[in-house]
Amino acid sequence: MASSFRADGSSPNKMPVSLANSKLVYEALKECDIRLVSALPETWLVHLIRMAEEDPKMTLVRLAKEEEAVGISAGAYFAGVKSALLMQNHGFLAAVNGIVSFAHLYKIPLLMLISYRGSFGEKDPWQTQGGNVTEPLLRALRIPYIFLDNVHTVKKRVRQAQTLAESSLQPVAILLMRDLMWEE
C-alpha cells in the first residue's frame, strides 16, 4: 500500500513514472465521464493522483485504506456519479471484503485501476508477494480484468472496462502494467 522507498534518496517526482502515459490514462477516465476518483498514494499513481487533484471538475478522495473506496464509489453510484478507484495491488488485497460483501452482494459497478507491482522487473523486494497473488485472486473473485500495457490500447480498454462494469453491475479491474507506467 505504501509508495516505494528509494534507497538513493531521490524524490518521487524524479522517479521514472511515465507522465505521458499517466496523462493518457487520465484522459481515458475523463472520456468515460469519471467525476470522482478515490486513491491511496503509490509510486506508479503519483501523476494520476496529481492530475485528479488539479482538475476542478474531478472530486478526489484521499483514503486512509482502500476498502473505504468501495463504500465511497457505491455512494457515488447511488448518486449517479461515475467514479474510479486508484490503488496498488496490495491495496486491492486490503479491499477484498468490501468488494465481496458490498460490491458483489449489492451488484455495484466498480472501475478499479490497480497498479501491478511485484511482477517482472520489480526491484523492490517488499512488493513481490502481491504480484504473485494478484491475478489468482482476481480469478477467484470472478472479477473480469484487462491489462493496460500499451499506449495504443489504453483509451479503448478503459472504455471497455467502464462499459462492462456498468452493464454487468459488478467490479472490473484494469491492471496498470510496468511497460505502460514505468520508463526505465
Place this chain on the structure above:
Amino acid sequence: MLRLECLRSVYADLAPCLVVTIMGAVAAELQSLGHRPNFFYLQHAMGLASSTGLGLALCLPNQRVIVCDGDGSLLMNLGSLTTMARYRPKNLTHVVFDNESLLSVGGFPTATSTGTDLEGMARSAGIPRAVTVGDIERFTSAFHEAAHSKELTTIVAKVEATGPSGYVTDLSLLENRFQFRRYIQSLKQV
C-alpha cells in the same frame, strides 16, 4: 437509552434525508418503524456505511445524508473518521449507536466497553462537531443541532445492548439497493 427510541424520535425527520445504516439491529429496527425508499441498509461490509454516506454527501451536496453506524462497525474502519474529517461535508450527520457490544453475534464486548471513547476519536480525527449523548432528549437535540450547524457531526449515542429477536427482514438486499438508487435519481428529475 434504547436504539429503537432514538430512531423513533427522529423517524419523521428522516423523510427528506438519505439514510444509510449498518447491518443487524440498526437495520432491523429502522425497518420495523416503516421502510422508506430513501433508506439503504448495508447488510454486510462492516465499516463501510460511513464511507457510503461520505460518497453520497460529496456527490449530492444539497441533500442531507444520515449514517446510522455502530461501535463495532466504526471500530472496523476508524480510518473513515479521518477521511470524513478531511472532506467534512456539511450535509453529513454520522450517528454511532454505541452499545459497547457486537450484539448480533452474541453480545461480545467491543473496546468501547473498556474505555475507548469514539467521540474523542472522532474529534481527534478532525470531525468538526462530536458529541456523546445518553438520553433521548439530548439525542434528539443533538440530531437537530447537527442539521442547523451545517457542519459534519458525529453523534455517539450510548444505547443498551438489546435489539430485536431477529435480523432478517422481508426486504431483499437487491430490492433495497435498486429502490434506493431509483429514489435518488427521481429526486434529480424534480
